[in-house]
Amino acid sequence: MSSADTAIETIELDILGQVCPACLLVVLKQINLYRDRLRDGKARLLVLTDHRDTTRTVPASAQKMGLCVEVRKVSTYYEIIIGGKS
Amino acid sequence: MTISSLWLAAGFNLIIGLVLGNILYRGDFCIAGILRDQFLFRDRTLLRPLLLAVGLTLSLFTLVRYTGMLPATPPPTFGTPSLTGIAGGWLFGIGMVLAGGCVISTLYKMGGGNLSHSVAFMGIVAGSVLYAELQPLFDRLYSAGKFTEISFINQKWPLAAEVTNLLVMLFTVFFALRWYRASLLKIVAAAHGYLQPWKIAVWLALLNLSAYLVNGWPLGISKAYLNIGVWLETQLFPAHVLHSPTIFQQTRLTMMNSTGEMYDPYMLTELPLMAGILAGSLLTAVFLKEFNVYGLPPCRQGLSAFTGGILMALGARMSNGCNIKFMLGGLPLLSIEAVLFVSGMLLGAWHGAKLLPLVITPITAKKELLSSDTPSIRPT
Numbered sequence: 001m002s003s004a005d006t007a008i009e010t011i012e013l014d015i016l017g018q019v020c021p022a023c024l025l026v027v028l029k030q031i032n033l034y035r036d037r038l039r040d041g042k043a044r045l046l047v048l049t050d051h052r053d054t055t056r057t058v059p060a061s062a063q064k065m066g067l068c069v070e071v072r073k074v075s076t077y078y079e080i081i082i083g084g085k086s
Numbered sequence: 087m088t089i090s091s092l093w094l095a096a097g098f099n100l101i102i103g104l105v106l107g108n109i110l111y112r113g114d115f116c117i118a119g120i121l122r123d124q125f126l127f128r129d130r131t132l133l134r135p136l137l138l139a140v141g142l143t144l145s146l147f148t149l150v151r152y153t154g155m156l157p158a159t160p161p162p163t164f165g166t167p168s169l170t171g172i173a174g175g176w177l178f179g180i181g182m183v184l185a186g187g188c189v190i191s192t193l194y195k196m197g198g199g200n201l202s203h204s205v206a207f208m209g210i211v212a213g214s215v216l217y218a219e220l221q222p223l224f225d226r227l228y229s230a231g232k233f234t235e236i237s238f239i240n241q242k243w244p245l246a247a248e249v250t251n252l253l254v255m256l257f258t259v260f261f262a263l264r265w266y267r268a269s270l271l272k273i274v275a276a277a278h279g280y281l282q283p284w285k286i287a288v289w290l291a292l293l294n295l296s297a298y299l300v301n302g303w304p305l306g307i308s309k310a311y312l313n314i315g316v317w318l319e320t321q322l323f324p325a326h327v328l329h330s331p332t333i334f335q336q337t338r339l340t341m342m343n344s345t346g347e348m349y350d351p352y353m354l355t356e357l358p359l360m361a362g363i364l365a366g367s368l369l370t371a372v373f374l375k376e377f378n379v380y381g382l383p384p385c386r387q388g389l390s391a392f393t394g395g396i397l398m399a400l401g402a403r404m405s406n407g408c409n410i411k412f413m414l415g416g417l418p419l420l421s422i423e424a425v426l427f428v429s430g431m432l433l434g435a436w437h438g439a440k441l442l443p444l445v446i447t448p449i450t451a452k453k454e455l456l457s458s459d460t461p462s463i464r465p466t
Contacts (some may be wrong), residue, residue, distance in 0.1 A: 010453040017380030019186035019202045020119050021126060022446045035141055045451075050380060052199075053114040056275035057129075070205070071276035076378040081299065085154065 008083075009043040014050065016050050016077055022083055023054040031082065033055060044083035058082075096358045098300050102293050103362015104369075109289050111367040112281035112374075113241060117409055119181035120234060121432065125439035134265050137282035141258030142291035143304075144418035148251045160238045161303035163411070164421045169231035170224070171405045171426035178401030178409065180379035181432020183442055184207065185394025189408045190206070191306050192395070197367030198376065202383035202391050207311075209395020215309075215315035216396065217403035224404055239420040247420050257348060259397050279374050294414055301355050304415025307363075310356035310406035311399060390445040401434070 013030055015023050027047055037043035047058060058080050059069040068084040109115070118138050120456040123383065139453055150156045182188040185206035192210065195203040240247035265271045271284040298304045320327045371377035382388060402408045405427045407416070413431075416424025 009453060013449065014168075014452070015449060017200065017202065018198065018449075019387070019391070020116070020338070021122065021442065022449075024127070024448055025443065026449045046301040047091060050115075050198075050376065050378060052111075052275070052280070052376075053116070053119065055280075056114075056131075056273060057123075057279045059276065060274070065181075073276075076376050084356055 004012070008036070008041070009037065010049070011043060012046045014021065014048045015054075016048055017073070018051065020051060020053060020057075023049055023051045024057045024061065027054075027080075027082075029059050031062060031065065038083045041084045044081055047072075047080040047082070047085070049078055053054055053077075055080065096354045099297070099355045100358040100362040101363075102305070103154055103359040104366040105289070105293060105362075106190070106359075107197055107363040107366020107368070108370045109281055109286050110190065110363070110372045111198055112277075112279050113283050114275075114277070114288045115283055115286045116187050116195075117413070118186070118188040118191055118435070121179070121182045121435040122439050122442070123438045126442065132283055134270060135287040137260065138265075138271075138284060139260060139287035139290045139414060140417055141254055141261070142287060143294050143414055143439040144251060145255045145258055146291050146295045147298065147304075147418050148255065149156055150299070152457035156298060160403055160419060161298070163303040163306065163407075164237055164416060164419070165406055166232060166237050167426055168228045169233065169426070170228045171231075171423050173231075174401040174403070174405030174441075175427035175430025175432075176401070176437075177397045177404065177430075178436040179431040179436075180438040180441070181213075181394040181397030181399075181401055182431075183394070183435055183438025184390045184397060184445065186391060186451035187390070188410070189311065189402065190363065193307075193363040197364045199373040199379045201379060201381065202387060202433055205383065205388050205392040206395040208310075208396075209392035210311045210399045211315045211318070211395075212392075213396035214312040214397025214403060215319055217400050218312065218316060218319075228404070234422070238421060240253075248436070250420060253264035254311060256362060262466055272312070278376070279370070282318055290414060297355075300350075301414070302409065304419070305357055305359070306352075306407055306415065307356050307404035308411070310353040310360040312403070313350075313353060313357055319374065321398045334443075401431075405430075425442075 011030060011034060013027060015026060027045070030045055031038065032046065034043050036047060045058075047054070049055075054069050054076050059071060062069045062082045067082050070081045072079045074083070113133070115132070115138065124133055147156065151158065151371040185192060187203055187206060189210060192203045192206045197208055199386065235369065236242045236248070239250070271282070273283055294304050304432070316327070383391065407427065409431060412421070412424035412427040417428060
């Protein structure tokens, strides 16, 4: 299997400094745009946010859509990684 | 009040503000967001803790009043209702949704380093000054809209008010237990130091009660923005302010100190509260290693925040208060002004939620192709 076949597309969404509900709305838009690829594990959505409530709303919404979610604190902000079936 | 008690009052309100800044930041408990998300996403997750806060506050106010520690006469900060209260609430509701936060959440989010909320803060100050300039017009509207001299339900229907208090207390206990058993009060969030919203509801009720006991009235904050706006205007345009005496008569409440001088009691309660919330959230953000300033918001979002701030201020001044005063203080006291304001605010939040998607700036996602064996997550 070539590396091109197994390549994972990472879609980075930088919403640092944004206010609610822009954070959730833009993330939902991206999830809907890449939903099949995210489910198949061909793509991952990487959200960079400093908005604390987004660590509640985005994982809850993504999990409702059947997607895997991981949240990590990096420096002064949070990374939310969405991709793969839950 | 004596001079020393004035300083004590200011210090006490500063401490309340510090606690509020800490708990609200940790739980990101934004009343504007809670009401907006109900209309925008049908998300009721945080609506339960908010209702719990109102129910607990009413229960505490009622029980403490029964002990005689709170006066039977209502606090002086609530006035006679006018239909301008509904209009003000409506403007406030739209404004808080556009600004992304109410008069309190703007502060704790600004304290955390968010510049969009700093823009909203400037909008609220600007709106307060605008109201002061137009006060004669709004005063005429207020007088025209007055329909009763009764400020509180218990003044006209004391029995109905007591029955309402007891029913709300029972409902609060019933729903608190029901939600607790169904695990509906346990919120999952990955933010460091996250404080469960039901705990914030308990804190809000306790802090509001302590403010009522010490100050003589429940929490409120919107007049602090007016104090700042008037002070700025006095510095920038002293001649204009000198010829606009109405600007200094905004708060409708003055008291006399021991030396016989009149003073504005809000300067001792709301300004220290505001300073406390800002400091409390800033210190919490620093402690949690989250404080950072990520730059100005996109132009459209900044404009929305500023406009929202102006609308909030106009709405608060038209109604003689904000969501904190009326929702967490006025409703538990069965104030008619509060009922009008909250009704208008809910309508405004609904309309704001309809408007909001039009002002959100699209954000372009960055794509990167990585092989499966390359970690796509940056090391922490």
